[in-house]
Amino acid sequence: MLDVKAYGAVGDLSILDSPSFQAAIDECHRIGGGTVNVPAGEYLIGSVELKSGVLLHLEIGATLWASTNRADYREDWSGVYESRILFKATNADLFGITGKGTIRGFGTEKFGSWWGVPQPPDLRVCTCFFDNCRSVTLEDIRIRDSSFWTVHLKHCDTVYISRISIQNYRYHLNTDGIVPDSCRHVFISDCHLSTGDDCIPIKSTEQEACGPIFVTNCILETPNTAIKLGTETYGNISDITFNHCTIHASIGIGFFVKDGGSVERVRMSDITIESADLYHIKPVLPLFIDIEKRHADSKMGSVRDIAFRDLFINTQSTIVVQGAPDSLLDNISFQNITMRITGYTPYSNRNKPITGKRMLKEQRDTEFMIKPAYMTIAYGKNVRLDHIQVFECTEAAEHRRHKLCLAYSENVLYDHAPIEAGGNEQWIG
Template sequence: METYDDNFSRRNWLKTVTKASAGAGIIAAAPALLHAQPANIQKADPLLGTRIYNIMDYGAKGDGVTLDTKALQAAIDACNKDQGGTVLVPAGVFVIGTVELKSNVTLHIAAQGKLLGSADGKQYYAAQAIPLTGDTTLNDGNVGLLFAVKADNIRVEGPGTIDGQGAQFRSPTKGAPSPAGISGNHRPYHLLFYQCQNVIVNDIFLKDCAYHSVRIIQSSYVKLDGIHIRGRVIHNNDGFHFISCQYVHMVNCDVQSQDDACALFGSCKFITITNCTFSTRWSVFRFGGGVAENITISNCIILEAYGCPIKMRCERHSRMENISFSNLVMHKVTGPISIGMGSVDDPGTARNISFNGIHANVVVPVQLADAEFTSNYHPGEIKSCIAINGAEGFLLENISFNDVHITFAGGGTAEDAAVRDVPKNAGEYYADGVFPAYGLYARYAQGLTLNNVRFEVATPELRPALVFDQVTDAAINGLNAQGNKDAESVLRLIDTQDVLLTATRVLSPAAVFMRVEGAASSNIKIDGGDISKAGVALSFAAGATKNAVKLRD
């Protein structure tokens, strides 16, 4: 495209014409001047920002042996200098150490192309611009196989592979060095982004990371699509980590991890996660610290998650608010939902959290078949339930369950059911014991809602289906729960007020429908439903009186 000097104005043109013409000669001079260009005009490069930079042209070998770090970095630097374009990793196996991604660069890994993380720990270095102090969510290291700092418009795309050779970073025995020579927070992530904008990662296979696979810190406008993460070669093989990120959209991803599959730490806002599958030994959606708000998670399948698929920990001064989970299918999981606090001192706030369309099969955990080491399990994982565990002064507010159907493993004993003193900070796995309910345990909650909820057990269970402890303002409609004639009761309410139960059904023979405990229990109403399979409707203990409950058939 031709360009013109702005200084060549109509007035300058007229002056030029005046000097160049003499009488009638102006007629001949004018056409030439109309097509004239200033001497300093340079023609723009039509390919600027669109070129392809094949790393083979920069000296890469791709033979699976030669270290190609410098060649890849040189191609990225050239692409960035030319205002962007695409760096191509063609077919081949390219061994690399730490490489820095830069603004306006698309890294394309061809279908038969692989970036193979070096097994030599000396080939990795820390991104010094990423701090490790000041924010407790940043203290997990700052080393990336591929990293970017304060960069814009970055894309990493497949359909090729990034293989971190994570097994080389696992110590053979505790205290012994790993084959790679580095461990702990010195290990590299697959992808590490810090304070970046407009980041896209799509259609790529991230295999066997040495640490967490994708770690994104204080970044915004992030799109993650069609990523397959597989990492079960080291104990804390996490999938995605988002730390204080905004406007993140994740879709069509598949994660098989050993540790947290999708963690949201710090202040994460405006996040959507949909149409994904997850499997892990520990947690899938892990929340902790900061302010997590305005987040939706939908249309996902969770398969073999032994730990706690949805784990929300309200740390000191933190807040979790306006978070929606919907249309989730969980098959072979433990947990499956835990909301509680991570600190007993000033734990923060959790409110307006909804669970809609949740269908789960809760089982006794087993060893993941493809993990390269064994895991031990806590008692609370073996006999698990939904736990909504607040504390005095820390009320979990406005938590709702709608269209929820869960079959639990069962196996709870009379001793398990007798537990009254649940630790304030029981933790998501309750390592010291078992929650005294097989379906839902809720303590220090306000505005709790259950609608069309069904709890069943696969094996005999002597714990109640539901336990409320110091809960206020609860509405339960359409609860269907299995009982056991040898169990104390189907429901247990302790020092609980202002509860309405409608259309409740007991699915199997039980001794008592509801046991009410504590002198503070009051204004509990049971309106309609079918509790005929319970031998006795109500029982009272620990100071509770009949005046606490109104029963209408």
């Protein structure tokens, strides 16, 4: 075990300590690996490269403050949208960050069109970016006020993330929590993520598959999407499992398929969703699935073999699940879904949520968002619906809405009984 203070770190914010961190990590890697310990203190740091075989361990009382000076970050480390990077690893094995210390960013001001500040800050820093790495561990650490994506995993295999806490400023856009991007074998458990953007967005930003990914026993809070598949779907996303999670979010669960990839073999169970009270400023849905083309020449993606079970939802909104005329949702099931409608929100002027850049507009932007139903399923086949319950408050009950709207869908079972085709739309309840 090596100690950063033995390599010159001071820990009182008087100097930049990242060169001492780097010296200790480099030496630990040179001698074959081990632990670099960070004792209690206040450390000012810029870019630090993590290396194979080295665990960076933050003791209780150790706080690492991300520098606000661009010169303290490596210019050759350019992240998404030209962000800078605090901790980076490339082609590394058997490494990580552990301990009960804290990493603090500086994303504490409002940013985002919803909040009236469309121009991004001059400096944004991704807390952790690991590219093409294997056997990665993040455990017990706390991350606060990241100013950009907090943990970006790209092309990684075998990642264990457990008991970490991410608390970012709610009104700061792009402060996503954990971002598996074209990764395999990612295990996330017992985490509390509170972010200003998506909590766990699963992506494929290149034509490379993503999955399997397992997430369990997490608390997710955001004004955006808590569990998100997409929007970047250039490769296939498959074998995704979420269970035993609690969500406080605008869109609790969202599938955004825009770039030609498939999303398949997804299982989500025992999830509680409470919609954020943002109905007056943006589309708020507890669950949303959409297939579309990002550009006119984009390939059409697909969604198939999806199962939702034991969802408990408090909302004033609806579930909207829509395929496309030339790409039907295939083999999708909802079992034991309980919706408690907590108030009345008009649907007549709603558009679908559009996240990520998109150049096209089409009829489906509004067509199914305005249906007077608490669950709308459009352009699906082989759909199973069992034990769907809706409990309306007095205010909501005064405005007549159906339990379910089926549009352009075929081979639908509702409580084990087939629904006969009755034109383009069928209504239940």
